[in-house]
Amino acid sequence: MRDAPRQTVAWRALRAVLADRVAATGRESLDIVDAGGGTGGFAVPLAKLGHAVTVVDPTLDSLAALERRAAETGVGVKGLQGDAADLGEILKPDSADLVLCHSVLEYVEDPAGALRAVRGILRAGGVVSVLAANPFATAIHRSLAGHFDEARQVLADPSGRWGDRDPTPRRFSRDALSGLLAEAGFTVGEVHGVRIFADLVPGMLAENDQEALIALEQAAATHPVLRDIATQLHAIAYR
Structure with a gap:
């Protein structure tokens, strides 16, 4: 529960995306790829919601931890070794409804190339969810x-x-992140601020009233000033 104020904004946006894509496709189970998904912090909960989730990650130890985590939760998640830039070689074109690219663009050799690879595996109308560090x-x-x-x-x-x-x-401002997505051929939707206050408030105060802190984070997520000082920016973009 201690991470709830740091994750609620991103999860709220993802749930809205899932609902939209389920309605648009008529399929209750979506095909989701988590690029750089590591040990499954997002992938396993998404699989628990009934979606078919594939994690692509370069680290075998992370994929082994993902397998254990999925087994303990009682869900199936497919793990494949590879980098975000290699998605087009690992997965079929037009095979995903949603791709998560969380805390990846900061570290890959070619962020623009990674986003082009993401676009290549998305179906028409598919969505990419990008979380990136903010300078x-x-x-x-x-x-x-x-x-x-x-x-x-x-x-x-x-x-x-x-x-x-x-x-x-590297880190990305909102303008830089939106520009990178647009250059890769995406239509940028909402950009939220994630961890605006949660990383500034002393831990004891945060734990004393998590519900109020979560409500504050949600209220500030799209604020035109506060959003831009968030620890991370969460962009939703469409193919």
Whole structure:
């Protein structure tokens, strides 16, 4: 439950997408691909809802953990080894209703190429859900930790990095993320802010009233100012 304030906004958007695609296709079970889905934090709950889920991830250890997690939950999830950029070689064209690309574009060698590969496996009208790190939130977090020079570096760096020791290769503003999706041939829909307050509020306060914090996160998710300082941006885009 402690992660609920950090995940509720993304899950709320995903449930709306699922409902829309079920209505549009007339199929209760959708074909979903989780690119870089790791140990199944999203994939297993989606499979539990009755959807056919395939996880593509480069790490065998993560896929083994996914298999154990799915077995413990009593659902079937298919795991395949590979990178997001290789989706077109691993899966058939026009085979997915929804592709999750969560915390992937920050790390792949070619974000634009990865999104083109995602588009290639989506059916007409299919949806991609992208979660990506936001540089403006990083600047705020580094400043709150007293690293003012690093916060300033985030704002100046084209990739939104705070220095050579930054473990995240790149971050995306809302405009940059929307532009990347558009260039890959997607029509960008809603962009939500995820973890706007949840990463700023002290843990004890967050746990004291999670319901109120979740409500605050949901209220701020599309706020024209607050959205842009979220830790992550969640974009929904359509083929």
